[in-house]
Amino acid sequence: MSQEKIVQEYDIEKDALRPTSSTAEGAVPGDSFEYGNGLYAKLQRLAGKLNVEQRGIERVPEDERDDDSLLNVGTMWLSANMVISSFAIGVLAQSLFFLGFVDAILTCIFFNLIGVISVCYFSTFGPRFGLRQMVLSRFWFGWYGVKIIAVFNVLACIGWSSVNSIVGAQLIHAVNSDVPGFAGILIIAICTFLITVFGYKIVHAYEFYSWIPTFIVFLIILGTFAHSGAFVNIPMGAGVSELGSVLSFGSVVYGFATGWTSYAADYTVYQPRSQSRWKVFCAVWVGLMIPLLFTEFLGIAIMTATTINDGKNPYMEGYEAAGSGGLLAAVLLGPLGGFGKFCLVILALSIIANNCPNIYSVALTVQVFGKWTQRVPRFIWTALGTAVYIGIAIPGYTHFEAVLENFMNFIGYWLAIYEGIAFSDHLIYKRSMDAYNIADYDQPSKLPPSFAAVFAFCCGIVGMVTGMSQTWFVGPIALTAGEAPFGGDVGFELGFAFAFASYAAARYWELKFFGR
Numbered sequence: 001m002s003q004e005k006i007v008q009e010y011d012i013e014k015d016a017l018r019p020t021s022s023t024a025e026g027a028v029p030g031d032s033f034e035y036g037n038g039l040y041a042k043l044q045r046l047a048g049k050l051n052v053e054q055r056g057i058e059r060v061p062e063d064e065r066d067d068d069s070l071l072n073v074g075t076m077w078l079s080a081n082m083v084i085s086s087f088a089i090g091v092l093a094q095s096l097f098f099l100g101f102v103d104a105i106l107t108c109i110f111f112n113l114i115g116v117i118s119v120c121y122f123s124t125f126g127p128r129f130g131l132r133q134m135v136l137s138r139f140w141f142g143w144y145g146v147k148i149i150a151v152f153n154v155l156a157c158i159g160w161s162s163v164n165s166i167v168g169a170q171l172i173h174a175v176n177s178d179v180p181g182f183a184g185i186l187i188i189a190i191c192t193f194l195i196t197v198f199g200y201k202i203v204h205a206y207e208f209y210s211w212i213p214t215f216i217v218f219l220i221i222l223g224t225f226a227h228s229g230a231f232v233n234i235p236m237g238a239g240v241s242e243l244g245s246v247l248s249f250g251s252v253v254y255g256f257a258t259g260w261t262s263y264a265a266d267y268t269v270y271q272p273r274s275q276s277r278w279k280v281f282c283a284v285w286v287g288l289m290i291p292l293l294f295t296e297f298l299g300i301a302i303m304t305a306t307t308i309n310d311g312k313n314p315y316m317e318g319y320e321a322a323g324s325g326g327l328l329a330a331v332l333l334g335p336l337g338g339f340g341k342f343c344l345v346i347l348a349l350s351i352i353a354n355n356c357p358n359i360y361s362v363a364l365t366v367q368v369f370g371k372w373t374q375r376v377p378r379f380i381w382t383a384l385g386t387a388v389y390i391g392i393a394i395p396g397y398t399h400f401e402a403v404l405e406n407f408m409n410f411i412g413y414w415l416a417i418y419e420g421i422a423f424s425d426h427l428i429y430k431r432s433m434d435a436y437n438i439a440d441y442d443q444p445s446k447l448p449p450s451f452a453a454v455f456a457f458c459c460g461i462v463g464m465v466t467g468m469s470q471t472w473f474v475g476p477i478a479l480t481a482g483e484a485p486f487g488g489d490v491g492f493e494l495g496f497a498f499a500f501a502s503y504a505a506a507r508y509w510e511l512k513f514f515g516r
Contacts, residue, residue: 053199060130077287079211090299115257126268142450157362161389168351170325181397230305244488255412263361416492417460420499456503463498
């Protein structure tokens with residue numbers, strides 16, 4: 001189908017692209033990023049020479065959507081989750097929540113199934129519209145309301161990267177105690193930057209293969225641990241204490257699984273419009289569920305060995321010395337020696353695959369803040385995001401376990417509210433993809449005025465606070481879902497419910513008064 005090319009008027013002084021006419025596709029010619037003699041144009045010309053992706057949050061036109069591989073879709077998430085960070089989530093079941101083996105496994109299955117739904121669903125929007133997730137969010141939150149969401153997403157991307165880097169640095173330290181934590185963090189951060197700076201295609205190319213060596217190492221860990229006979233079938237608990245532990249651990253699991261939601265569409269925007277939504281959904285689902293369950297189950301199983309009280313316990317000693325990295329070192333180094341060290345290094349470097357989506361998407365998210373941030377090329381924001389999370393990860397290295405639990409809960413809380421509003425708008429008011437007038441994605445006057453979304457977000461926070469269970473605060477509803485003084489965490493469930501219901505009501509009146 002032929003389409004009229006969009007006509008662009010370029011302001012050389014500001015290096016800003018201003019569409020003077022539009023098409024159904026809303027395309028921006030690829031070479032338009034290089035027009036002018038300002039700093040922006042010079043940087044984009046340099047990017048073009050180095051084959052660095054120049055496009056930021058501008059819509060990807062159909063004639064540039066040449067990635068039709070569903071394997072690219074699935075392996076993106078397979079590699080990003082077949083990592084030591086996922087293993088560390090499983091470890092928390094016993095170390096923080098004192099769950100048994102079977103109840104921890106069941107909790108993982110149930111809350112992962114819930115958490116991945118939104119990632120799979122919103123991934124299907126990328127091929128249809130060619131817009132990044134935060135830009136798509138303008139149709140639910142409006143031009144101004146989405147900036148609030150963008151702030152949370154930047155914090156999430158930076159936080160994810162910091163936590164992941166700490167896990168990798170722990171592994172490197174477990175292999176060689178002479179390597180300080182900050183050195184491991186720098187190694188991981190620099191390698192991640194070198195991949196993400198080039199953009200979508202290089203990120204996908206790396207993720208296509210990087211899961212393979214990591215999966216092999218995890219199989220070696222599984223076999224070695226099974227041969228050791230150190231597994232302990234910790235019995236399942238009962239009563240309100242067990243209920244509280246399941247809900248709280250479930251909140252952490254959910255936060256990890258759903259954490260990709262706010263940039264789900266970022267990694268399918270170069271898929272053709274004709275790509276099957278059902279196939280994209282299934283590819284993402286398989287790519288998420290297989291690594292999440294496998295690694296978390298393995299973490300749950302190996303952590304049971306720390307409960308052995310028969311004399312010296314190398315598993316507990318390893319865990320106390322270097323967290324999850326030390327626990328894996330206890331599994332591998334004794335039986336496998338030097339080869340075990342090699343395996344640990346592979347796992348440490350697997351963090352790169354987990355950090356790539358975060359650092360690639362944080363740059364796109366920053367560009368949502370305003371026209372001025374969009375005038376800064378994507379790869380510059382990638383560099384700045386890398387510098388920031390290095391500065392957070394290094395001082396946080398010695399407090400990893402507390403950082404991980406609190407951060408996972410933060411992710412689950414705010415994303416549940418985000419999902420409540422997005423699903424409420426899409427399922428109740430838009431109901432189909434045809435209801436989106438995509439040409440309006442960068443037109444503030446044609447997008448929702450943001451009142452309903454901001455109101456619903458505030459209501460979601462109220463639900464979150466009443467249901468949250470943290471060491472520093474326990475909500476009144478959380479107390480009824482577990483044993484005092486910590487109760488059971490139902491913050492993300494209530495945050496979603498409050499946001500969904502309040503948006504459904506407020507959006508009706510917003511449409512009535514504003515008509516958009």
